Amino acid sequence: MKRLSLCNDLPDCHTGESRYPDLKQRKSKHWIPACAGMTAFWSLFITFLFLLCFARSGFAHKPSDSYLNITVEDQKIEGQIDIALRDLEVAIGLDTNQDGAITWGELRSRHAAISAYVLSRLEIKEEIRPVRLSALSSYFVPLWAKEGKEVVFPIRIIDQQVDNHTDGAYTVIHFEIDCCTDPVSAVTISYHLFFDLDPQHRGISRVTYRGQTQTALFGPDNFSQRLALGVHTPLQTFISFAGEGIFHIFSGFDHILFLLSLLLPAVLRRQDGQWLVVSSFRPAFWNITKIVTAFTLAHSMTLTLAAIGLIRLPSRWVESSIAVSILIVAMNNIYPVVTARLWGFAFAFGLIHGFGFASVLSDLGLPPGARGLALVGFNLGVEAGQLVIVSLFLPLSFFLRHRFVYRQFVRVAGSIAVILLATIWLVERMFEIKLI
């Protein structure tokens, strides 16, 4: 029986040039069968080393994974990465006293090294769309521009904790990225942890943006991935924001009340301290059209200015002012001060209401790829909502204009009710308390 020596010392025995290595070679104590392809005894042994790993993977533990969880917010990115202690042990060494057990003390003493390792192998690039104000065109650029500006902000590690996953303990690194005064439209994650030590390692990543979650799997062949955030087709964006606009008009009770209070006297006219009924539909229609148009124009202007970040007003101030605007208009219906050119009123207060809409819009978040489109959609939604109110109100009030009930009861009692409500809102909003 031929006994073959090791290939350890025979660099070329694998190439086939030296199939039958020197038999006089010393057999080391820790021999390992090294050359598949050699006949007889040792190759048989090799066979059975491998044979037994065969088809038994169902028994394996979990392979190496880490979990990267990122939440993209307006001003920052928050993240958490869970990394198996076993993997860190291989990469940077954790078991400092070499007793086969990793204690919290050992882990803690290696926190800085872990941070350095992660920071050198994980990069998160943000794509932002800077808002330029030079021209209206640049504002609408996102409608067709595909790529944003790519920037990298440093990852700041906040702390490290521990968590137990199904296959053992993981270090949990919380980190933050202070970024972007502008919304992030995409992130590109480059993940290089452990691949040089274990190509079967995977980074399992979850990116959350405005409640939507995407997952990505990182491996040695796809270590860098771009995740676009909140991608919709332009039409989807438009429709969804138009819907939000309509919804806001009907759910935001204050806008309806303001509008109705403004419209109440539209079918009447003031003459010599008396409320008289307009004789025909035309002046009533024009009155209302002028009021609604002025209101729309005004709030569209301020909404746009606020939405693109040109003007920012404290929301407490805006909300209180809206309450005041309702209060004033309703009082004007009872003790008329301004009687002609109510549209002026509508315009002045419309400016304030525009800021109110803008705060709703900023809560919704303008999609970075289609800010202009979203804004137009939202605005048109608001107009559509108004139109519905007006088209219901106009025929009704015109029909009822001769009635005492309308002229006195609805106008006076209605306005008193609105005044009460507006006062409550004012107090609530000014002092940030809840009355009703």
Added chain:
Amino acid sequence: MSITRTAWVVLVVSVFSGWLHWVEASPFTPTDDAQVLERLPFRPSDPAARQLREWRAEWMSSPDRFDLAARLARGYIEQGRRNADPRYNGYAEATLTRWWKSPNPPTALLVLRATLSQSRHDFNGALADLTQVLKRDPDDPQAWVTQALILQVQGEYQKSKESCFRLQRLSTTLVTAACLAGAGSLSGQAEKSFDLLKKMVDQYSPPILGGVRGGNAEEQLWARTLLAEIAARRGMPAAAEDQFRQAFLLKIHDPYLLGAYADFLLDQGRAKEVLPLLADEMRADGLLLRLTLAEQTVHADSFSQHRDALRDRFAASRLRGDRVHQREESRFTLWLLHQPQEALKLAEENWKVQREPWDARVLLEAAQAANNHAAAKTVLDWMAKTKIEDVTLTKLKTELEK
């Protein structure tokens, strides 16, 4: 490597639920520096670890030398096998990176790569590498035996036997016999395969007497486990028990043997005996599955805890896109989650990749539970074609064909 779109949808949904589960786990800050967070599979001072470190250092000093890299890679694979730990396969792959994608890789690399591929259930990738190896060197026993075993898993028994025959001249008699018995027992020659293999292994037991022809203890373990499985499939529990007992007498810790014996005990209504058998084997998914099945039967307290742990593990494995565990996951889904439809989907996906008796069984059981007899057809046809002798499968077949 193809997976259907539907499967992906199912996957994504279930992954997401798994993820939610993961997210719920909450990190903590330990208060005691002495608290042990993790026990490594072996101490850095362990001889095996030291050996691997030495080999690693040697290779690092001359990273261009493939022989040093291959030696280290084999060391890792062996270590991974002993611990049933796939991380070592990754370490082995990393060691071979330099040669991994070379257009003309060394033959030994192809064999190593095939070994790693099959452990990921990339059977076709493994076969492609082995074909290349055998073209270069038709006398490579490792390549022949690996190819034979992959073909058995794929249900290609005739081709598998052809590969086994090639081992006659290149390997021990026991290995050749075991290789042939494996294929033969699944293709209508169970009795003959059993008798021949048993005769041979009995003749060479204990391993010390086996010498070159009888192979070493690990080869005998393989033969004994195979004999036990054949006997169990033929409905001969006493013979199976005897072979299992002899396999355990070899005193080799082998997760595969533990799993096979646990399955046997579960089928025999001896779930109680599984608990002590697998009490310390919870790190391996397949063994935890059998333990949990036994716990369900005997209403053990730890049942729900282990079931949840398994659910997390399967979710984690799906997150990385692994399909290595579909057989186990189907079994888990059917018997522990009681979701026959989902179990059937998994079994069908699994059947595309591997066709061992257990793969047939999980599919038939899921089809029966899901009351979807049509889904069983491919397996029933396969049973008729292969003439497989397996009392459990035959019983399922009769019930399904009623």
